[in-house]
Amino acid sequence: MLITDWARQALPAMLDDLKAAVELETHSYDKAMLVKGLREIRGRAVERLGTPDEEVLHDGGSYGDILELIYRGTAPGTVLMLSHYDTVWPTGTLAAWPFAVVDGKATGPGVFDMKTGLVQSIWALRGLRELGLPHPSVRYLFNGDEEIGSPASRAHIEAASEYALATLVFEASQDGALKTARKGVGLFNVSVTGVEAHAGLDPYAGASAIHALAEIVTTLARAGSRERGTTVNVGLISGGTGRNVTAGDASCGIDVRVTDPAEMGRIDDVFAGLKASDPRVTISATGEWNRPPMTPNAASQRLFKEAQEVAASFGWLLDEVSVGGASDGNFVSALGRPVLDGMGAVGDGAHARHEHVLVEHIAERTALTIGLITALT
Numbered sequence: 538m539l540i541t542d543w544a545r546q547a548l549p550a551m552l553d554d555l556k557a558a559v560e561l562e563t564h565s566y567d568k569a570m571l572v573k574g575l576r577e578i579r580g581r582a583v584e585r586l587g588t589p590d591e592e593v594l595h596d597g598g599s600y601g602d603i604l605e606l607i608y609r610g611t612a613p614g615t616v617l618m619l620s621h622y623d624t625v626w627p628t629g630t631l632a633a634w635p636f637a638v639v640d641g642k643a644t645g646p647g648v649f650d651m652k653t654g655l656v657q658s659i660w661a662l663r664g665l666r667e668l669g670l671p672h673p674s675v676r677y678l679f680n681g682d683e684e685i686g687s688p689a690s691r692a693h694i695e696a697a698s699e700y701a702l703a704t705l706v707f708e709a710s711q712d713g714a715l716k717t718a719r720k721g722v723g724l725f726n727v728s729v730t731g732v733e734a735h736a737g738l739d740p741y742a743g744a745s746a747i748h749a750l751a752e753i754v755t756t757l758a759r760a761g762s763r764e765r766g767t768t769v770n771v772g773l774i775s776g777g778t779g780r781n782v783t784a785g786d787a788s789c790g791i792d793v794r795v796t797d798p799a800e801m802g803r804i805d806d807v808f809a810g811l812k813a814s815d816p817r818v819t820i821s822a823t824g825e826w827n828r829p830p831m832t833p834n835a836a837s838q839r840l841f842k843e844a845q846e847v848a849a850s851f852g853w854l855l856d857e858v859s860v861g862g863a864s865d866g867n868f869v870s871a872l873g874r875p876v877l878d879g880m881g882a883v884g885d886g887a888h889a890r891h892e893h894v895l896v897e898h899i900a901e902r903t904a905l906t907i908g909l910i911t912a913l914t
């Protein structure tokens with residue numbers, strides 16, 4: 538049987554698993570639901586693939602736990618399959634937005650980002666087995682903290698990818714294209730302390746933290762560079778206690794995205810050099826680079842060419858794309874290891890109420906994964 542035919546026949550069962558996955562509400566900050574969700578995901582994997590040859594559960598602390606399942610293959614080497622099971626949707630969202638398939642689109646919280654990809658990854662190994670295709674061992678890593686920067690899982694992802702023939706990240710595709718480049722992300726906060734005073738009775742006695750912060754926001758906005766692919770977004774701002782009070786405190790939260798790793802140092806210098814025109818004001822900048830940029834390395838470029846050849850053998854065109862969002866693939870790429878991202882769903886609406894997956898492509902993407910893993914044998 539052809540790989541594509543097998544995947545199409547498996548589609549109804551994959552949709553059953555997708556429905557079950559979406560109905561597991563796994564908000565990144567709901568530990569109890571993350572524990573329950575991971576337990577159900579493990580059960581579904583064992584149901585479809587049998588008991589793993591090796592299994593490790595890493596404690597995520599206050600974040601979602603990290604589960605590794607290893608299934609031995611018929612050929613040397615290991616392929617790492619990365620899927621996060623947390624979503625941005627708070628517990629209770631499902632009540633007003635249940636999973637549904639309408640006009641060829643599957644909808645529901647987390648269906649696109651990224652529970653379809655998670656289901657596809659499990660069914661890819663099932664397909665390899667049922668079709669009797671040679672394949673390396675498969676290591677699954679399911680983490681529940683990707684949407685908040687993978688603070689608990691990063692070290693485990695980096696360790697698991699060290700000797701992998703390839704790391705396949707089952708984040709959603711970009712209109713079917715694989716994501717071979719992503720921006721790095723920095724998350725920063727600036728706090729400003731001024732001197733409070735009565736704005737009417739003694740207007741010049743105070744030093745406004747808000748006025749100073751306005752200067753700083755302008756400086757930060759100017760630090761962005763379209764030519765370098767760097768964006769600086771002040772997305773949160775707060776301060777002051779009253780209209781008639783010279784503000785004593787103010788703060789802002791900043792999201793920085795960079796394409797060029799060298800930009801990380803330049804932006805660090807911008808934060809270190811922040812100052813206000815009023816010397817009575819003090820400034821504190823904190824934060825860190827959450828993910829380094831994913832820049833195409835030689836190993837990943839070879840891996841993409843392999844995927845293109847697999848797609849061509851099925852009669853499909855496969856493109857690559859650079860995107861502004863980051864993923865766990867950034868960690869692997871920064872270490873110079875072979876990684877392909879966007880192996881998951883075709884659809885749209887990540888983190889939005891129109892989040893959906895095009896059902897017709899679920900079998901196709903699963904077949905692509907089966908073909909690629911076989912090609913790595």
